[in-house]
Amino acid sequence: MRASLLILLLSVQLINSEDLACKSCKFVVSELEKIFEKDLVKECIQPLISFLCERFHIQTHNICKGITSTFKEEFLYVIKELISKPQHVCGLLLKDCDHEDNPLYSNWTIPIPGNKPQKNDRKPPKDTIGPTLRVLHITDLHIDLEYAVGTEVDCGEPMCCRWPKERSMKPLKSPAGYWGSVGNCDSPLWTVENMLKHASTKQGRIDYIVVAGDLESHADWEYSKEGHLETINILFPLFNKYFPRTPLYFSLGNHEGYPVDNVAPHSVPEKFQMTWLYDAMLKHFGRWLTVKDQNSFRYNACFSTLIAPKLRLISLNSILGDNMNFFLYLNQTDPDGTMTWFASELLQAEKRGEKVQILAHLPAGAGEMFEQWAINYYRLVNRFEDTIVGQFVGHTHKSQVYLTFEDPEDATSRPTSVSYSGPSATPYDGVNPGYRIYTIDGVRNNSTYKIIDFADYYLDLIEANANYSYKDMAPWKALYTSVKKEYNMASLEPEEWMKLVHKMPNDHQFMRRFEKNVYRRDLGPCDAGCVQDRVCQMVTSHHSKALCQSVRGNIEGDSSPSPPPRLSLPSLRSFLTKCPV
CATH class of the missing domain: 3.60.21.10 (Metallo-dependent phosphatases)
Structure with a gap:
């Protein structure tokens, strides 16, 4: 419900072929660029998010509608900044798609300051002595x-x-x-x-x-x-x-x-x-x-x-x-x-x-x-x-x-x-x-x-x-x-x-x-x-x-849930053709 940024491009991650997924991602981003260029955000982006939200049974109609309304301005700002670099978005979502190694500038570390003092033996405080x-x-x-x-x-x-x-x-x-x-x-x-x-x-x-x-x-x-x-x-x-x-x-x-x-x-x-x-x-x-x-x-x-x-x-x-x-x-x-x-x-x-x-x-x-x-x-x-x-x-x-x-x-x-x-x-x-x-x-x-x-x-x-x-x-x-x-x-x-x-x-x-x-x-x-x-x-x-x-030891995770319904590139293309881009 809260990951609306990923909902928009969720379909490309549901495609089995890595090559097709990468091409699909670039297609989605290019369509988004056209939408922003022609100022069709209200007509296309919000309905698209609602469509994906309901299509993947993420929430009910009323909640999907509320999501798009609540997140609208902040979400669109982030999307607009991201789509200026298609390789940035697709490198983030898909491995080896345009080889964007660090699309979120995520491999950061800060210097550890000073020298750690010599470790003292732990002496837990006594229960009853002192304030x-x-x-x-x-x-x-x-x-x-x-x-x-x-x-x-x-x-x-x-x-x-x-x-x-x-x-x-x-x-x-x-x-x-x-x-x-x-x-x-x-x-x-x-x-x-x-x-x-x-x-x-x-x-x-x-x-x-x-x-x-x-x-x-x-x-x-x-x-x-x-x-x-x-x-x-x-x-x-x-x-x-x-x-x-x-x-x-x-x-x-x-x-x-x-x-x-x-x-x-x-x-x-x-x-x-x-x-x-x-x-x-x-x-x-x-x-x-x-x-x-x-x-x-x-x-x-x-x-x-x-x-x-x-x-x-x-x-x-x-x-x-x-x-x-x-x-x-x-x-x-x-x-x-x-x-x-x-x-x-x-x-x-x-x-x-x-x-x-x-x-x-x-x-x-x-x-x-x-x-x-x-x-x-x-x-x-x-x-x-x-x-x-x-x-x-x-x-x-x-x-x-x-x-x-x-x-x-x-x-x-x-x-x-x-x-x-x-x-x-x-x-x-x-x-x-x-x-x-x-x-x-x-x-x-x-x-x-x-x-x-x-x-x-x-x-x-x-x-x-x-x-x-x-x-x-x-x-x-x-x-x-x-x-x-x-x-x-x-x-x-x-x-x-x-x-x-x-x-x-x-x-x-x-x-x-x-x-x-x-x-x-x-x-x-x-x-x-x-x-x-x-x-x-x-x-x-x-x-x-x-x-x-x-x-x-080797701890096994929970059984995998049933996969969500797939949204093919043709069905996404069909939806996007409703926008006059």
Whole structure:
């Protein structure tokens, strides 16, 4: 649904002959050039995208129509820039088509600054000695202002639990509950507010809050600037209502993009910049940042700020590494110098003797991340492993752990760091909503600022909808109050998480409990494929099959899905002849 740029040229990748596919690609690009030259974009491009969207059953008619409307201007700008170099486009999509070796300028690396200090033996912080910090991790709120109690949960579309756009005569199979519903449904606003109320009234002291992005619903074909601003002006005041004196730090999610996933670097025209969004956000959480940090966020949605003596938090805009970000199809290379800036901030922190926490939305190993962004991030994490003491991410909606290793291609080498994808506030994608609280080594001389432990809290939606009315506090409860006790870990050092990876294939009871905690609901036994998927996910923080294979051997992937319907060159030519080019 979001890859409209590739939808336009999808047909050429479905042709078996490489030579014919290359010729077909050049034909499509040449036709597009004619369309732009004769100013026939409105008559031809938008109908073509809608046609392909419906032809390949990517979505329903209404959603396909919404996609073309939402993405129109940004999409057409990127296409116009791309088609000026047919070999650029075809070299990108097809191997050995005009031999464009690096069409996206994707093989980029940044210099690793400074010399890595000699590795110190890890000394995990003790549980009970000295002060601690308590940190609330919230991510993927995805509020749906159109959520409607009693509507269909299993509607067969990307977003359910809403009144349908067209009248349906189908009988209601599964009505949406008051507090939310597991499935393709986002969070009603009142559930998110109830979560914040529970965290503020039941959890005692919270020293600061990290929010890892994604405020908007998954109805991304309906996005608008007005809608984004409405969400910001609803959600941030709720944080202020329940945590008026608690610092809040935010990282941009892919659903903050308008269109979705699209955050423009400064290499494209100013009209595509997201300053309007950043300014709106800063009005709400900017008071916790210095003027310098505010200006940094206003530039590219990144900042680096001191949050305690010798403790720095870096908010990294990971959407500048998102392979669904159209603007990066023009040039991937270190957008806005963000990774170079990140390296510099880490180096300066090391020189000052500071520890660093990183807040981002996309995990580096996420499928949506460009590999060069992921591997540059990976190399920096390894270089500054003694400086980085926390990595907080979101996006997956699941409670996941990602490990990095001294050898980026070998998961049997020494593990160097761990990042945490927190539980999502939305139930979308088969989870119960949740939030997390970390206990961190606190402010004192020579504090490690390492994570000592964390607790996860969740809302069982089946129980909540059955037994609680809107007048009550929803029954949020602990999934576990100590992850260390839950998994019998000596500490949360990377080596301890790696011990769990080795345990997984041989302990079915443990694996079922682990998966229950990932989803915040019991999915039943975890079979061999499930175990392999989890092991691979935990050891893969960049796109390397070698990492997975080094731990589990030759792991077979899922069975291939049925191929999509083919669109031949003649049928595409027939469609294009409707345009008067």
